[in-house]
Amino acid sequence: MCGICCSVTLSIDGYGGYEFLHKNLLQNLKRRGPNSSHQVLKTDNDYHCLFSGHVLHLRGLLTPQPIEDGRGNVFLWNGEVFSGINVGAEENDTQIMFNHLSSFNNESEIISLFSSIRGPWAFIYYQISSHCVWFGRDYFGRRSLLWHFSNTGEGFCLASVGAQAVGIENKWQEVPACGIFRIDLKSSAISKRVVLKLYPWKYISKENTIEDVDKSLNQISDDLPKFVSIEINGARLFLKTPVTPLNTNLPPQDSFEPAHRSHITATIENLQVFLKDDHMKKTVHQLIHVLSEAVKRRVLCLSRTESVFLNDNLSKASAKKANIAVLFSGGIDSMVIASLADQHVPFDEPIDLLNVAFMTEEQTGHTTFTKNSGKAKKHVETPSKENSKRSATTIDNIQDQNINVPDRVTGRAGLKELKALNPLRIWNFVEINVSLEELQRMRQHRISQLVQPLNTVLDDSIGCAVWFASRGIGYAMKEDEMKPYQSSAKVVLTGIGADEQLAGYSRHRVRFKTHGLEALNKELEMELGRISSRNLGRDDRVIGDHGKEARFPFLDENVVSFLNSLSILEKTDLTLPRGVGEKLILRLAALELGLTASTVLPKRAMQFGSKIAKMENNNEKASDKCGRLQMLSSE
Structure with a gap:
């Protein structure tokens, strides 16, 4: 970067x-x-x-x-x-x-x-x-x-x-x-x-x-x-062009019968049924391979100090700092990225899972609690003004065990799944809690300049959420107690690109129901065509502001080429319910990687999962021009 x-x-x-x-x-x-x-x-x-x-x-x-x-x-x-x-x-x-x-x-x-x-x-x-x-x-x-x-x-x-x-x-x-x-x-x-x-x-x-x-x-x-x-x-x-063209071929009309699938519920057992098809299972393993290689390039392509050997004392690993972080909601995209990163990041190196939540004004108490006792103690914490130092000792985030926004709940559940897959890995689940006062202050002094020239309510919500998450200042469980923590990772992996290619957004389901598969194909083609102007420039500016580099495994050229080569029904099936049909091939890949409950979580946008969309004006539309982004510091 x-x-x-x-x-x-x-x-x-x-x-x-x-x-x-x-x-x-x-x-x-x-x-x-x-x-x-x-x-x-x-x-x-x-x-x-x-x-x-x-x-x-x-x-x-x-x-x-x-x-x-x-x-x-x-x-x-x-x-x-x-x-x-x-x-x-x-x-x-x-x-x-x-x-x-x-x-x-x-x-x-x-x-x-x-x-x-x-x-x-x-x-x-x-x-x-x-x-x-x-x-x-x-x-x-x-x-x-x-x-x-x-x-x-x-x-x-x-x-x-x-x-x-x-x-x-x-x-x-x-x-x-x-x-x-x-x-x-x-x-x-x-x-x-x-x-x-x-x-x-x-x-x-x-x-x-x-x-x-x-x-x-x-x-x-x-x-x-x-x-x-x-x-x-x-x-x-x-x-x-570095990727193959999108496969727009549609299945024969008589082979596509959506009615018989409408009764399927979003369960792991129902998802596993699809893996009984040999062609589908082979395709899923091809995706795992190409995506794994993309993650491998992105987690190994950076300078590291030498790792300890397997016969060394593993306690040495606890003193190591993370080089890799994942923007982590516990949803299917971030879970797959984290599990693949686990396969390639050196075994003795922690991985930071960055989980952001936005607090209401009522949640202003500072609660500390221990892993074993579960007993909470209330404190009063005054926000620090030394944000530019980004030091863990000057954190003005507030730790509260009641910050149970949706992404915090699924994030903690996802952490348990990852620990089950690899209990020897040090997974730093970083709880990043943002108050309204801090949101408004940092938007004015920093974030608004980074989000621009984009200027919508959605840009504001996503830009602020990604900025605070990638900053990596929060709390993590250390020695059985929640303690202040600052991520040292210079590389931040993000799952952007999965929804755009695998019909993860609600608008894709609406498009399909209204106009059919051909229209859905055109919508997905448009998604990749505009991702540079809608998302990636903004996210690069926001994450890069912390001296960190954003890396996008789902937008690896080989991954995109592979997904483009598949027919639409090999990737997604929107006749199936939420939590199964959207990003179907990725859910099946997650099952094959050993993930469980996260494989059937429905898509939830970051602005809603982190609750930033509920912080200020609830009557806004995502496409509205955001006046808050105009409140720039005169300093």
């Missing part, structure tokens, strides 16, 4: 004519990359570029950014190369990527490189020979990148995260995850127009690729200033 930024001044009057890198933006970037901060200034007679890089060190040797070669090319990288090009265990993918880019002489080589890599990424590359800046996000948009163009045409800024600044109108927008962009800086400075050359992803399954791209260009252009235009690159080069 890194905070990357490039501020460009298109002026011959000297550097500083249009300065973006103000204090607030630099602070936001540094929080994403606490291990190294560095800046590089490149000047030309017609333009000036300031590159700023802030690194969270996760793999190989610490490589400060921006990275520059002897010719003056500059590279900023916020990504993980999991496959596609060779990156050794002790190597840093930033350096490997830059080595490739520095050796290229033409644009087709650059496009070929980004077509080949697998993993999340956002990048900025200054190619001095052509006076061009290249930038973009991966196919799913798993890493945030924003752009901001001046109203006068004097310059623009690219950054992982935006910020409010006095005198600068807040018009940060997410860079569309539709391909890679190139800007000729010299030409832009002379013409006073910025032309965005797009190298789009090519949808191999569609014959009307160019028409589709042109349509998307019009939509992007509508949100840009008049002096900025966008057009397909002159060579008509395309990036190769």
Whole structure:
């Protein structure tokens, strides 16, 4: 995870004519990359570029950014190369990527490189020979990148995260995850127009690729200033889409008889019946394999100290800190991710399960209790103002055994299942309790800037919930007593992508009942197409604010390709009741992994499971513009 930024001044009057890198933006970037901060200034007679890089060190040797070669090319990288090009265990993918880019002489080589890599990424590359800046996000948009163009045409800024600044109108927008962009800086400075050359992803399954791209260009252009235009690159080069097309084939009408399944109830026994079908069982095991490999890449691809050997005293493990955390509700997505992580994280290393709950004003007492006695003692706790230190000794979260929001209840039940699967693993179930006062304070000072440019009630709810959860400050059971705890994990696994691919949302059931399987297929295709703009950029900014990296196993390219290859009824069956039909194949995979009660839990959205949706205005719709996100700090 890194905070990357490039501020460009298109002026011959000297550097500083249009300065973006103000204090607030630099602070936001540094929080994403606490291990190294560095800046590089490149000047030309017609333009000036300031590159700023802030690194969270996760793999190989610490490589400060921006990275520059002897010719003056500059590279900023916020990504993980999991496959596609060779990156050794002790190597840093930033350096490997830059080595490739520095050796290229033409644009087709650059496009070929980004077509080949697998993993999340956002990048900025200054190619001095052509006076061009290249930038973009991966196919799913798993890493945030924003752009901001001046109203006068004097310059623009690219950054992982935006910020409010006095005198600068807040018009940060997410860079569309539709391909890679190139800007000729010299030409832009002379013409006073910025032309965005797009190298789009090519949808191999569609014959009307160019028409589709042109349509998307019009939509992007509508949100840009008049002096900025966008057009397909002159060579008509395309990036190769990294996943297989969605299988939209439907079963024969006479083979699909939904009526006979309507009586099935959501029980483990009824779920197990589906595994008696040999084809279904084989498909389920294929999913387990590809998803397990995706989790493996994401939990092992980071620097670790050496693990103890099996014959060492296991008490040594209790002193170890967690490297991996899971956003954990106890629902089917997080349970499968946690159980697969257990198979690959070193046996002596704890795994943090981050469980967030939002409290009503009545729940203000501080209750401590022991595992053995169960006796509670009431205390009064004054919230601390030292949030920026994020120290466990300055926690202003409140521990209350009565914080039984739905996700806390299912989370505790899920913990018991995981302990049954592996009782030797140290599972740190971190209870993160957030008061209304703390929610409002941290939204104003931190979270609102991270959620923007998204601005709906849903963005507010999810953004706040994920921010507090990924911060990892709460209470955990230590030595048979609930004690203050702060997660040390730099990698946070999240289950996003499962609902979008496996029809987990209630809107999918409505769509199916109203318009049938064909309409459901189109809905799922749309879900993945818009996940970059609806979810991933926001979640990356929110989690990255704690100097942690979000990783998304369900959006691994191999996982998506496998699920796309299946027919709709091999993945989900919405003629079955809630708790069985949605995400059917994942529920069956969970059964095969040894999970029990969690396999038949119905989908519950995070904003309802954590009860953040009940904290303030209950009359709002999720799609409404959220006025609370406008209450930005003036500091």
